[in-house]
Amino acid sequence: MKPQTGGRKKVDAYWYLLLIPIFAVLSVVEFYPLLYGVYLSLTGPSGGLTSGNYSQLLENRDFWNSVAVSLTYSTMSTAIAIGIGLGLTFLVTQQVRGRSVFEAIFILPLAVAPIAVGIMWGPSAVWDDVQTFSVFILHLPYFQEASVLFYFPVMAGSDAWEWAPLIMLVALSVINSAPKEIYEAARLHGASSWQLFTRVIVPTVLTSPVMQFVLVLRFIDAMRAFEIPLAWSTWVGLTTSIGSPADTLSLYLYKLLFIPSFGFPLSLVSAAAVVLLSVTLVAATVMIRLLGSIGK
Amino acid sequence: MTTQVTHPKEKARPARSRPRKLAGRALLYLVLLLTTLYTIYPIIATALDGMDLNIAALFAGNNIVLIDSIPFPQGIFRFNPTPYLDALTVGAFPARIVNSLLIGGISVGIALLVGIPVSYMLARVDIKGKGAISFVLLALRTVSPFAVVIPLYIFFTRVGLWDTFPGVAMAELLLILTVVVWMVKGFFADIPRQIYDAASLFGASEGQIFRRVALPIVIQGIAITAIFGFILVWNEYLIAVIMTGPLTKPVAVGVFSGLGAINKTPDFVDIEAGATLAFLPAAAVMLAIRKYLAKGFSLATAS
Numbered sequence: 263m264k265p266q267t268g269g270r271k272k273v274d275a276y277w278y279l280l281l282i283p284i285f286a287v288l289s290v291v292e293f294y295p296l297l298y299g300v301y302l303s304l305t306g307p308s309g310g311l312t313s314g315n316y317s318q319l320l321e322n323r324d325f326w327n328s329v330a331v332s333l334t335y336s337t338m339s340t341a342i343a344i345g346i347g348l349g350l351t352f353l354v355t356q357q358v359r360g361r362s363v364f365e366a367i368f369i370l371p372l373a374v375a376p377i378a379v380g381i382m383w384g385p386s387a388v389w390d391d392v393q394t395f396s397v398f399i400l401h402l403p404y405f406q407e408a409s410v411l412f413y414f415p416v417m418a419g420s421d422a423w424e425w426a427p428l429i430m431l432v433a434l435s436v437i438n439s440a441p442k443e444i445y446e447a448a449r450l451h452g453a454s455s456w457q458l459f460t461r462v463i464v465p466t467v468l469t470s471p472v473m474q475f476v477l478v479l480r481f482i483d484a485m486r487a488f489e490i491p492l493a494w495s496t497w498v499g500l501t502t503s504i505g506s507p508a509d510t511l512s513l514y515l516y517k518l519l520f521i522p523s524f525g526f527p528l529s530l531v532s533a534a535a536v537v538l539l540s541v542t543l544v545a546a547t548v549m550i551r552l553l554g555s556i557g558k
Numbered sequence: 559m560t561t562q563v564t565h566p567k568e569k570a571r572p573a574r575s576r577p578r579k580l581a582g583r584a585l586l587y588l589v590l591l592l593t594t595l596y597t598i599y600p601i602i603a604t605a606l607d608g609m610d611l612n613i614a615a616l617f618a619g620n621n622i623v624l625i626d627s628i629p630f631p632q633g634i635f636r637f638n639p640t641p642y643l644d645a646l647t648v649g650a651f652p653a654r655i656v657n658s659l660l661i662g663g664i665s666v667g668i669a670l671l672v673g674i675p676v677s678y679m680l681a682r683v684d685i686k687g688k689g690a691i692s693f694v695l696l697a698l699r700t701v702s703p704f705a706v707v708i709p710l711y712i713f714f715t716r717v718g719l720w721d722t723f724p725g726v727a728m729a730e731l732l733l734i735l736t737v738v739v740w741m742v743k744g745f746f747a748d749i750p751r752q753i754y755d756a757a758s759l760f761g762a763s764e765g766q767i768f769r770r771v772a773l774p775i776v777i778q779g780i781a782i783t784a785i786f787g788f789i790l791v792w793n794e795y796l797i798a799v800i801m802t803g804p805l806t807k808p809v810a811v812g813v814f815s816g817l818g819a820i821n822k823t824p825d826f827v828d829i830e831a832g833a834t835l836a837f838l839p840a841a842a843v844m845l846a847i848r849k850y851l852a853k854g855f856s857l858a859t860a861s
Contacts (some may be wrong), residue, residue, distance in 0.1 A: 375793035
């Protein structure tokens, strides 16, 4: 981009040597497994090259079910995380006593392991309390915790619970790096703190490349969601059934491989993994674009 | 008009709006309280359940709680530290903590060793292929673990690296390598250009500039990155559950094992005590480096 400054050009070749260690490590943990995965996906049951795994995959209803589950899960959890994260941002930008204490409390979910989110938001920790409270104190009817209409939103919501604080932290960093005059101007025009938030801060935050980068990253991470659905498929007794509404892509592939009755369909799973890989590369391209605009 | 509303906070407001303002404040504190409850209730309920302090029992008469809409008589609210003590003394928990420390330590060590040179390069010079390097690292961060971990699992089983500490630690690089490179790069990029220029003006070689000038400045940032990466590995489940066996099983996997196919009647209390014990150190560390969390989780795009 910039014209090269004098004297730097001639050392360029040496700088590439710094890439050797990371390239060596990546060859083992990334490049080789990826190529091997592609090879496996093209291997038939009796050896020999075939595209049969891909056509088998594309005809597989459980695969498409898990694609739909993952897309729904990812969209829901990202949307809820944006909502809650912006809400948290509003709260910690108000003039309240003990603001930093609240901020510290709000970031606690980030420290929870995803598998522990599945435990902490599971029936025995939270929902049996809520159920008992609503039935015995509020005298409301029972709700079915094993019903998909209940546990699916809970799964996406608890995923959002963990990551909303990240949205808050990124929003705060965007607010701090934007010129202070914007907020002063809004105040001068007599905007209330709620108006300032909804009309100035939210648009500024959501249109910033940093936030968009983080949201894309969050969406992709949610597409790989595994731990919370695994926990819930245990809570509601779906550990051995495939094609359930809790089967995100990762959980579907995991069940295919590790439930013995499916006979370790390695080639099929590799084909699915290659399909996921291509989606990943598209996502990485989008993120590189955003990364470019952050640098400016 | 403009002078009247210069600073709404300081200026005495007309008497009419004071009750409304008070109501607004009250509402704000109420929402804060409810949000706090929403944030920490799952954590607290889990911690309390782990010592038999089941809050549901307080709502139900005769110690009856509803589990899956069915009344159960065993809900109790009585302090019993056994699950925690068991986890810390008789269970496999202490061994799993050692495993987690080893896996995290080796993994972060490798990531720093191979990552820091790249971070430095990306922050320091404009060379060709920078975009390609960024792309590979981002793709590494976004790739579905299954695309990599399954072939890696087969490869590692063949060469005898499965269920060994170096093997698991290498696999965890999938999770932290990009994070480490980007985070450290952010710290290097914060060094003003003039410092480098001054150093080379005094005749320092590139190697000396890195070792004597840049590295000491970012050493604190590297420590923070190491801690952050360690917690990511500590909390990671999917790679660990596939790449570890009986010898190297870490805390996150240990907390949830005993569920599913192995044990039909999972002991929730033990799982909850384990989840709490695994959470506490992570929370303490995360709070200690909270200023840098946005940087870590956003691949240093946010500061």
